[in-house]
Amino acid sequence: MTTALPQVLVRRAALPLDGAVPFTVGEGDWPLRGVLVQRAGALQAYVNRCPHAGHRLDLPVGKFTTPDGLWLRCASHGALFRFSDGECVAGPCAGRALQSLPITVDADGNVLLLALAAE
Numbered sequence: 236m237t238t239a240l241p242q243v244l245v246r247r248a249a250l251p252l253d254g255a256v257p258f259t260v261g262e263g264d265w266p267l268r269g270v271l272v273q274r275a276g277a278l279q280a281y282v283n284r285c286p287h288a289g290h291r292l293d294l295p296v297g298k299f300t301t302p303d304g305l306w307l308r309c310a311s312h313g314a315l316f317r318f319s320d321g322e323c324v325a326g327p328c329a330g331r332a333l334q335s336l337p338i339t340v341d342a343d344g345n346v347l348l349l350a351l352a353a354e
Contacts, residue, residue: 255299274318287328
């Protein structure tokens with residue numbers, strides 16, 4: 236996969252104030268699938284893969300949080316993750332964390348991915 240970086244993910248103004256949205260960078264069979272999280276004004280990006288079994292977090296696609304919106308959740312096995320650092324606080328991967336991705340916001344309000352995840 237060849238992708239020019241930095242890569243615009245979304246305009247910050249389009250993000251929910253407290254929530255999570257999926258993004259994909261690259262094409263083909265193995266693009267980078269991620270989740271962009273905004274909570275109390277802070278932004279984080281993570282690879283959309285649970286550290287427990289490697290499954291996508293969001294099933295159905297685009298649904299990343301618990302019903303009360305307090306935690307990121309892996310739909311496969313119910314693991315719960317903090318928005319702020321991706322650490323698993325409950326479930327089969329407790330003590331492990333989602334893989335973080337480096338992002339920034341440019342002067343035009345675009346959220347940019349700065350580097351791809353290392354495999």
